[in-house]
Amino acid sequence: MNQIDASLIDWSRAQFALTAMYHWLFVPLTLGLGLIMAIMETLYYRTKDVKWKSTAKFWMKIFGINFAVGVASGIILEFEFGTNWSNYSWFVGDIFGAPLAIEGIFAFFMEATFIAVMYFGWEKVSKGFHLASTWLTVGGATLSALWILVANAWMQYPAGMNFNPDVVRNEMTDFWAVALSPVAINKFLHTVISSWLLGGAVVIGISSWYLLKKRDITFALDSIKVATIVGFVGVVISAITGDGSAHQIAQKQPMKLAAMEGLYEGGDGIGLVAAGILTPGKQYDDSKDPFIFDIQIPKMLSFLAVRDLDGYVPGINNIVRGGYITPEGEKALSIEEKMTKGKKAFDALNQYREAKKNKDDIQLAEAKKLLDENFAYFGYGYFQSPADAIPNVPLVFYSFRVMVILGGFFLLLFIVVWYFSHKKKFEQSKWLQYVCLWSIPLAYITSQAGWIVAEVGRQPWAIQDILPVQAAVSNIEAGSVKLTFFIFVVLFTVLLIAELSILTKQIKIGPEKGDEKE
Amino acid sequence: MKRIASFSDFITMYVEGFKNLTWGKPLWIIIIVKLFIMFAILRVFFFPNLLNRFDTSEEKSEHVFRELTKNHITNEKKFSNESD
Ligand code: HEM
Numbered sequence: 001m002n003q004i005d006a007s008l009i010d011w012s013r014a015q016f017a018l019t020a021m022y023h024w025l026f027v028p029l030t031l032g033l034g035l036i037m038a039i040m041e042t043l044y045y046r047t048k049d050v051k052w053k054s055t056a057k058f059w060m061k062i063f064g065i066n067f068a069v070g071v072a073s074g075i076i077l078e079f080e081f082g083t084n085w086s087n088y089s090w091f092v093g094d095i096f097g098a099p100l101a102i103e104g105i106f107a108f109f110m111e112a113t114f115i116a117v118m119y120f121g122w123e124k125v126s127k128g129f130h131l132a133s134t135w136l137t138v139g140g141a142t143l144s145a146l147w148i149l150v151a152n153a154w155m156q157y158p159a160g161m162n163f164n165p166d167v168v169r170n171e172m173t174d175f176w177a178v179a180l181s182p183v184a185i186n187k188f189l190h191t192v193i194s195s196w197l198l199g200g201a202v203v204i205g206i207s208s209w210y211l212l213k214k215r216d217i218t219f220a221l222d223s224i225k226v227a228t229i230v231g232f233v234g235v236v237i238s239a240i241t242g243d244g245s246a247h248q249i250a251q252k253q254p255m256k257l258a259a260m261e262g263l264y265e266g267g268d269g270i271g272l273v274a275a276g277i278l279t280p281g282k283q284y285d286d287s288k289d290p291f292i293f294d295i296q297i298p299k300m301l302s303f304l305a306v307r308d309l310d311g312y313v314p315g316i317n318n319i320v321r322g323g324y325i326t327p328e329g330e331k332a333l334s335i336e337e338k339m340t341k342g343k344k345a346f347d348a349l350n351q352y353r354e355a356k357k358n359k360d361d362i363q364l365a366e367a368k369k370l371l372d373e374n375f376a377y378f379g380y381g382y383f384q385s386p387a388d389a390i391p392n393v394p395l396v397f398y399s400f401r402v403m404v405i406l407g408g409f410f411l412l413l414f415i416v417v418w419y420f421s422h423k424k425k426f427e428q429s430k431w432l433q434y435v436c437l438w439s440i441p442l443a444y445i446t447s448q449a450g451w452i453v454a455e456v457g458r459q460p461w462a463i464q465d466i467l468p469v470q471a472a473v474s475n476i477e478a479g480s481v482k483l484t485f486f487i488f489v490v491l492f493t494v495l496l497i498a499e500l501s502i503l504t505k506q507i508k509i510g511p512e513k514g515d516e517k518e
Numbered sequence: 519m520k521r522i523a524s525f526s527d528f529i530t531m532y533v534e535g536f537k538n539l540t541w542g543k544p545l546w547i548i549i550i551v552k553l554f555i556m557f558a559i560l561r562v563f564f565f566p567n568l569l570n571r572f573d574t575s576e577e578k579s580e581h582v583f584r585e586l587t588k589n590h591i592t593n594e595k596k597f598s599n600e601s602d
Contacts, residue, residue, distance in 0.1 A: 065541075068548055071549065072552065075556065076556065082566070082570075083567065083568055086568040124531050166579075167575060168582050168586070474585075475585060
């Protein structure tokens with residue numbers, strides 16, 4: 001089999017997306033709810049009021065259920081790297097292997113110790129030590145997210161590495177360039193802090209259910225007080241860090257930005273699409289209007305992308321044609337020019353390995369020079385036409401709007417809920433309690449939409465400009481990937497049903513009353 | 519209730535904690551069943567590490583190089599046909 005079967009790529013991607021999105025059902029609640037319960041325990045520590053202890057304990061139970069069902073779901077992604085994306089795994093190899101392993105071991109011991117104290121140690125350790133354990137559990141979980149997000153950021157912006165043609169893999173040359181790349185920092189902050197919003201939304205939603213049932217009123221109102229503040233801070237910082245991410249994308253992944261905005265013909269002083277409907281079936285090289293309908297904020301995209309109201313933002317067609325000046329001040333190459341360079345890089349790699357076999361030092365040096373000159377475009381050599389460089393525009397465009405518009409909705413919701421609870425009117429406002437309850441799934445949709453923007457928006461790249469998915473995928477039978485996809489559908493559904501049934505049972509039981517005796 | 523004063527008290531905390539599990543019990547069952555399915559079934563029968571069938575780094579890199587080449591050559595032919 002010479003050519004990679006298109007359905008193999010699609011099924012491998014679908015399988016990875018399914019696992020990642022399933023995994024992402026648990027992570028943001030761990031991060032967001034973790035912070036909320038730690039704040040509640042801090043309130044207990046400071047005020048000595050036992051109502052905060054039982055409040056914290058109840059949310060720790062919800063945290064525990066979510067943690068238990070979610071734990072290790074990320075390891076399945078690592079299985080998939082080894083089986084379905086083995087070329088990719090080898091190609092990036094050392095950059096991630098060791099740090100991820102260290103992180104795994106570190107996080108395991110840290111969490112195993114402090115989680116145990118959190119659940120088993122209430123009467124066995126001092127209040128201060130218990131509180132420290134809770135914070136360390138949350139801190140440990142947040143830290144666990146760090147390296148995997150750094151790894152993800154590296155795929156979007158491969159800094160701090162060097163390709164070694166002897167072993168056909170990338171090697172880390174500058175740890176700090178990888179760990180502290182601006183893409184990584186924005187991604188880490190945006191991902192973690194947007195999870196606070198999700199935690200806040202889940203807590204106000206479940207608390208509203210108690211109010212609707214007219215039970216555990218004080219507990220519910222106290223929970224809402226903490227959760228609205230965490231959620232509000234989460235949404236405000238999400239907007240700031242999200243803007244930071246978009247600014248990075250404008251510089252490092254202009255095609256993703258163009259897809260996020262449905263922008264085909266760019267230019268100076270470009271507007272931001274506040275709302276719009278894309279023309280179905282629009283191709284980059286046809287003359288159709290990209291939008292059936294759109295409302296734009298004039299010059300805003302230019303401002304957000306390059307911090308200049310009249311700044312230049314390339315559209316999909318500009319990126320295909322090249323010729324504009326990039327933010328680094330260089331003339332952009334067309335996709336076809338990049339394809340030619342990618343092919344040169346590949347020929348150079350071939351010559352290099354040939355020269356190495358023949359022990360021909362002169363040819364080796366020449367090939368290495370040619371490879372170094374063209375390696376930045378290595379992945380373009382796999383394309384058959386410039387269209388291969390364009391992601392699924394509608395999916396990215398609409399997902400981006402879902403994330404941002406729902407972000408706006410949550411900002412409003414947390415302000416309204418805070419106002420009503422401050423004025424002691426929340427308990428009577430049934431409509432608002434229903435809105436809060438039904439906003440729980442919306443928070444998950446917001447967060448998942450963010451990942452769709454980040455991951456579908458960077459297609460076709462597994463590693464930006466260097467390795468497209470069709471080269472990263474393992475050449476195995478599409479049928480076996482399809483089979484494991486459906487095994488996962490069944491397994492994940494069963495686990496989710498188990499989680500939801502344990503969760504609803506514990507919510508119905510409600511907070512323990514016994515603690516208030518203390 | 520006795521406070522933790524030594525390492526063995528710490529171990530006792532775990533042992534007692536597990537003995538007295540209430541709502542945590544079904545969660546541990548889920549964790550164990552899940553890990554079993556993941557490591558004893560999925561990992562063994564469906565998710566072998568493809569590169570582990572090679573012993574040395576040279577063999578692994580040669581294999582990946584050949585895999586990358588396959589795609590490239592196919593596309594290269596198409597690409598040069600198009601530009602002819
Ligand atoms: C309100 C304004 C927001 C803006 C401008 C914004 C912007 C962005 C951008 C540009 C990305 C893509 C980053 C990349 O590809 O590297 C992204 C990703 C993401 N967003 Fe947002 N976002 C906003 C709100 C939110 C909210 C409210 C949530 C969730 C509750 C959220 C969750 C996510 C997640 C989970 C990702 C994927 C991780 C990442 O790439 O950072 N975002 N966001």
